[in-house]
Every structure is written in C-alpha cells, then in structure tokens.
Amino acid sequence: MRLIEKVWFQGHPAKWLMVPLLLPLSLVFALVSFFRRLAYQLGLLEQINMSVPVVVVGNIGIGGNGKTPVTLYLVEKLLAQGINVGVVSRGYGSKAPHYPYQVNATSNAEQAGDEPLLIFQRCGVPVVIGADRITACQRLIEQGCELIIADDGLQHYRLARDFEFVVVDGKRLFGNGFLLPAGPLRETKRRIKQADCVIVNGESVWQKQALNLNFPVLTMGLKATKVIHVKSGESVELSNFLAKNVANDKSINAFAGIGDPKRFFNTLEALGFTLTLAKGFIDHQAFSAQDLQQFPNDIPLLMTEKDAVKCTDFAQDNYWYLPVDAAFSENTVTESIAAVINSIAALVSKHN
Template identity: 75%
Template sequence: MRLIEKVWFQGHWAKWLMVPLLLPLTLIFAVISFGRRIAFSFGLLKSFKVSVPVVVVGNIGIGGNGKTPVTLYLVEQLTAKGLKVGVVSRGYGSKAPYYPYQVSEESSAEQAGDEPLLIFQRSGIPVVIGADRVKGCQKLIELGCEIIIADDGLQHYRLKRDFELIVVDGKRLFGNGLLLPAGPLRETTNRIARADCVIVNGESQWLAQAKNLVPSIAHMQLSASKVVNVKTGISIDLAVFLAKNLIGNQKVNAFAGIGDPQRFFNTLELYGFTLNIAKGFVDHQAFSAEDLQPFPNDTPLLMTEKDAVKCATFSQDNFWYLPVDAIFTENNNDSSIATAIDKIAMLAH
C-alpha cells in the first residue's frame, strides 16, 4: 500500500506532515468540484440525456469497493427481466485504437482497460469505453441496448442519469473524510444522501447509522465458489482446490493490484488458504511477467479476476484467479436492492 493510502485509511503518523501540506490543494479541488456541479445544475455546463435509461454505479472516493461485482449483478438481474443491457465505462488506463471503443473477444486489457474487459468476458453484453460517455451511450443505443449501466460514472455529470447506486466499502468507509488529495474522497459524504440506493460492501458498523442518513440501503457480501486457471480456463470447486493443497500441506502465494489488496488476502485466509507470499500492487497495475518473477512456479499463485485479465498473455500453469459474485443479504432493509432493480427495470418500459 502506498504511503498516501496509509495516511488516508490507517492514520499513519505521516498524516501530521502530509495532510497540512496537501490541504491547500484540497481546497482548490473542493472549489473546482463544487463549482463544476453548480455549473451543471444551472446549465452553465451542458449535460445530455440519451434516449434510454442510464443507471450509474459509482462511489464518492477512489479505489476499489465492489463496483464491478455490483455492475455484473445488475446486468444479470436486468437481463433476466428481458432487457438488453449495455455498459459504458471510461476505460481507465486503456489505449484503444479509437474511441468510443467497443470491447470484443479480440480486445486486450491494454486496449480496453481491466474492468471493462472483465465485465465483457463475464457477461458477454455490449461494453463501450471512452472519456466521452455520451458518445459511448449513443454507440450502445445503436447496438440495440435498452438500458445502460455507467460503470464508475457518478462524477461524470455531463451524462444525465435516471438512477444512482453508490457503493461504499464497509471496512475502509471514507478514510479520513477529506477530499483529494489530503483524503480519498472525490465528493463529500453529503453526496451519499442524494443517491437512489446505497450499497455497503462487507460487514460494517456504519450500516446502522446509514439507515438514518439514506432513503434506501442494501448490504452486500462478495462470495467465491471456485478458482479458475488463468492459462487453461479450467475451473475447480474452491473446496476441492483447497482440500488438495491442504492434503499436501502446501501454502499458496497471492498478489493483487486493486484498491485494497489486503481485502483479497483476508478473503483467501477466510476461505482457509495459508499464504506464503502476499504482495499488493497499486490499483490498475499494468502487470508484466517480470513483476511476477519473485513468485515460484511450483506453488499456486492466486490473483483477482481483474488482475487475471492482465496476466493472460504470459500466464503460467500455476496461475489461478478467484472470481467473486455480489451476494445480497435479506435482513433488515436489505431487500431494497430488489426494489431498486424493479424500479430500474420499469424505467425501460
């Protein structure tokens, strides 16, 4: 984890030095961010409404918090209701030959970005990337999409939206509560109350407080049932894979280039794996074979699905990834995710 992230989320002692130095930049960021939202609100900056409903899945901070599993869950549920769904994404870090760019089976992670490629490979639905999400939506409409999910599009106010879901990391929450760069937030926590539905990923004491702050809240857990070999695509039941390694008294190695790598390592240990080497990289790390040379080839190397799409071209026999799915609990007010999906589906009719 980078030092600045330790300052944001773990209260590292360096906060006493870094935060005061960064606060002037945070003030500038706050003024620009607030001014931009006001400009869109009063029409000084133009926002565009496309001809089909747009559902935004986003967060108010930086880093991973479960947006991609939520997007895949929505795709699955809305497709089951007979709707043709498309996903538009900025395609962070992508180097496509042109934009808007439609992700295809021939696309690489370098061209499409890791998360858009993952979404396409898992769902098979149309996925279009580009900084101009309005043009991306128009491309999806040309492809026959009846409803569009804007992945990580909360702050893209140029594109009007019909429904907003904000995902919150139940463990890290909002860090030190400051805006960038002194803190991890793109917008203040007041923004949460304006969302149509807030999804809390993982166990969190904030859940009880959140129910008094937001009109609709859902509780999500990430669940895995199998591991998949990166090189061959062969999947093995997680319990079978785990038993095989336990019988041999073999530890596994792991790495993750996501917003919170430790969350992935904790998940592996929760499932019963014993980690020998566990290494975290920055989010959206563009991996090369050299990055993984420290890991021995005779030991299973576990990674996230998002990292696997970037390692496919140099995968080894011992490369495995752990696909996860969003699972929503049904106690308290958590049935609101079903209500939210029904409302979204009605927008398309």
Template identity: 60%
Template sequence: MRLIEQVWFYRHQAKWLIVPLLAPLSLVFWLLSVLRRALFTLGVKSSVKVSCPVVIVGNIGVGGNGKTPLVLFLVEQLSQQGIKVGVLSRGYGGQAPHYPYLLNEQTSAEQAGDEPVLIYQRTKVPVIVGSDRVAAALQLIAQGCQLIISDDGLQHYRLQRDYEILVVDGKRQFGNGLLLPAGPLRETTARLNSVDRIVVNGDKPLNVSTVKPINTMLLTATRVVNVKTGEQQMLAEFIAQHPRVNAMAGIGDPPRFFQYLCELGFVLDKSQGFIDHQAYNQRLLAPLISANYPLLMTEKDAVKCTAFAESSWWYLPVDAQFIGDGGQQLVTDIKQLLQK
C-alpha cells in the same frame, strides 16, 4: 501500500505533516467541484439526456470498493429478464485504437482496461469505453441496448442519469473524510443524500448518517479458474488439494483479498500487492512463481496475465450477494425505469 493511502485510511502518524500540507489543495478541489456541479445544475454547462435509462454505479472516493461485482450482478439479473443491457466505462489504463471503443472477443486489457474486459468476458453484453460518456452511451443505443449501466461516472455530470447507486467499501469507508489530496474523497459525504441507493460492500455499518436506503452486499467465491486453460474447479476441492498458495492482487485494497483467502482456509506462502490497474509481465511476477505452490490472483488481474500465464496460475471469481432482498430491490427499481 503507499504512504498517502496509509494516511487516508489507516491514520498513519505522517498525517500530522501531510494533511496540513495538503489541506489548502483540498479546499481548492472542493471549490472547483462545487462550481463544476453548480454550472450543470444551473444550466450554464449543458448535460445530455439519452433515449434510454442510464444507471450510474459509482462512488465518491478513490480506489476499488466493489463497483464491478455489482455491475456484473445487475447485468446478469437484468439480462436474464430479457432486457438488453449495455455497459460503459472510462477504460482506465487502456489505450484503444479509437474512442468510443466497442469491445470484442479479441480486445485486451491493454486496449480497454482490465475492468471493462472482465465485464465483457463474463457477460458478453455490449461494453464500450471512452472518456466521452455521452458518445459512448449513444453508441450503446445504436447497438440496440434498452438500458445503460455506467461503471463509475458519478461525477460525470454531462451525461444525465436516471438512477444513481453509490458503492461504499465497508472496511475503508470514507477514510479520514477529507477531499483529495488530503483525503481520498472526490465529493463530500453529503453526496450520500442525493443518490437513489447506497450499497455497502461488507457487513459493517456506515460511519456517517444518510436518509437514503442502504443495502449490504457481500462478495463470495465458490470456484477457481485456471488463467491459462480456463479449467474450473470447485473451491473446496482446490483448497483440499492446494492448502498453501502464493497470492497477488492489483486492486484498491490488496490486503483485503489476502485476508479473504485466509478466511477461506488458504495458507499464504508469499503474497504481493500491486497498485490498482497494475500492468504485469512475467519478470514482475517471477518472485511469486513456485514449483511447489499455485499462484492465486483476482479475476481483474487474470485478464492481464492470460498471454503469459503458466499452468499453475488460477484466479478467484467473486459474485455479489445481498443480505435480505436488497439485490431484488435494486433490480426492481431499475426495471421500473423502463416503464417511464
């Protein structure tokens, strides 16, 4: 794990040097953020309202926190009720031939980024990537979409939104509570009071107060999927056959994935964490390849490994589940947007 992340989230002793050094830059970041949002609020910079509802699934910090599983949940739930949903994303890490770029069956993670490819492969709904979210939204509408879900983009104020969902990693939450670069936040925690709903990924209570409704989301797994062949196997059966595995994760918090594997009953022989959105090749993963143990990874990693995967490589898809009726509350709120 990078030293700066240990300072942000785990109170590493280097904070006594690094935080005072970076604090002036955080002040500048805060001033620019406040000014930028004020320009949109006052109408100095124009925002665009598109012809269908836009739902933002975002966060105020850096790193993974569960946005993509929540997007998948919403897309699947709304699609089952006959609503044509489209997804837009920045497409971080991808190099598409043009933007906005509409994903298809041949689109690779190198072109569109790992998360958009994951969403498309799981849901088969229209997914578009591009930094100009207004242009991407208009193209989704041209595809016949009735509702747009933006994977991230909470701070992209040029695109007007009808509903904001702020996702919080229940484990790491807001770190040291400071803005970039002294801390992990892009906006202060005061932003929690201006969104429509907060979803906490994990069963730990928030360490800050808010007046907005909070739902608790848990990520659960029931099966594993072979990266090379697509074969599926029930998780309990797989663990019985392969109790010891090697593991890798290129996500916001790799130790969380490894801890979850241990909670499921796996014993990790080797584990390797990579930076979020890490690009992979056979040579990079060679130390994790074993004749004795399968290699287990996240679904986000798998979409970048299909071209060179071996038959012993598997990924663990996770699904969002809600404590109580929180998930249904979200779906009901969003469906009501279509009636306005």
C-alpha cells in the same frame, strides 16, 4: 500500498506532515468541484439525457469499493428480465486505438482496461469505453441497448442519469474524510444523500448511522465458489481445490493489484488458504511476467479476476484466479435488492 494511501486509510504518522501541506489543494479541488456541479444544476453547463435509462454505479472516493461486482450483478439480473443491457466506462489506463472503443473478443487489457474487459468476458454484453460517455452511450443505443450502466460514472455530470448507486467500502469507509489530495474523497459525504441506493461492501457500523436515509441501504458481501485456471480456463470447485492444494498445510501464494489488496488476502484466508507470500500492487497495475517472477512456480499462485485478464499472455501452469460474485444480506436492509432491480427494470418501459 503507496504512502499516500497509508495516510488516507491507515493514519500513517506521515499524515502530520502531508495532510497540512495538501489541504490547500483540497480546498481548491472542493471549490472547483462545487462550482462545476452548480453549473450543471443551473443549466450553465448542459446535461445530456439519453433516449434510454442510464444507471450509474460509482462512489465518492477512489479505490476499489466493489463497483465492478455490483455492475456484474446488475447486468446479470437485468438480462434475466429480458432487458438488453450495455455498459459504458472511461476505461481507466486503457490505450485503445481510438475512442469510443468497443470491447470485443480480440481486445486485451491494455486496449480496453482491466475492468471493462472483465465485464465483457464475464457477461458478454456490449461494453464501450471512452472519456466522452455521451458518445459511448450513443454507440450502445445504436446497437439496441435498452438500458445503460455507467461503471464509475458518479462524477460525470454531463451524463444525465435515472438511477444512482453509491458503493461504500464497509471497512475503509471514507478514509480520513478529506477531499483529494489530502484525503481519498472526490466529493463530500453529503453527496451520498442524493443517491438512489447505497450499497455497503461488507458489514459496517456506518450502515447503522445511514439507516435514516430515505432510500435503500443494502449490505453486500463477495461470494466465491470456484477457482479458474488462467491459462486453460479450467474451472474447479473451491472445495475440491482446497482439498487438493491445502491438504497437509500446503500453502499458496497470492497477489492483487486492486484498491485494497488486503481485502483479497483476508478473503483467501477466510476460505481456508494459508498464504506463504502475499504481495499487493497498486490498483490497475499493468503486469508483466517480470513482476511475478518473485513467486515460485511449484505452488499455486492465486489472483483476482481483474488481475487475471492482464496476465493471460504470460500465464504459467500454476496461475489461478478467484472469481467473486456480489451477494446481498436481505435481513439488514431497508429494501431488498430484488425490489431495487425491479424499479430499475421499470425505467425501461417508462422510456418507451
């Protein structure tokens, strides 16, 4: 984890030096963000409405809060209702030959970005990336998409939206509470009140404080049932993999290049794995074979699905990844996820 992230989320002693130095920049950031949003609200900047419903999945801070599992869940449930879904994303870190760029079967993570490629490979729905979300959405509409999910598009106000999800990390929450760069927030916590639904990734005391919001506040967990061999695509039930590879205290190695690598390592330990070597990398790390040479090849090396899409070209026989799915706790919510899905599906008929 970078030093600045330790300052944001862990209260590292460097905060006493770095935060005061960065606060003037945070003030500038706050003013620019405020007046930019105000310009859209007043019509000084044009907000574009698409001809199909647009659902935004985003957060008010940086880092991995669980947006991609939420996007995958929404796509799966909406497809089950017979709705043609498409996904737009900026494609952070991508180097596509052109933009907008539609992810396809020959795309790699360098071209498409790790998360868009993951979504395409997992769901098979049209995924288009590009900074110009309007043009990307239009590409999807031309292909018959009836509803568009904008992955990480909360602050892209040029794109009008019909429904907003804000995903909150139940553990890290909002860090030190400051805006960038003194803190991890893109917008203040007040922005949450303007969403249509909040999803808290993991149990959190904050959720009890948020229950006075006038919209659904849902609790999400991440469920794992299998591991997949990176090189061959072989799928093995988690219980069988554990029985084979963890018997007699045989341990594994693991790495993660996500917003909070520690969350992944904690998940592995909770599932019954013993970690010999666990290495965290920066979010969206572009991996090479050299980056992983530190891990011996005589025991399994586990990674996230997001990291696996960047390691297929040089995968070794001991490379495995752990796919996770969003799972919602229905007993602690103000409204069920099923009701939220149905309200989103109803948007399609309203647009027709």
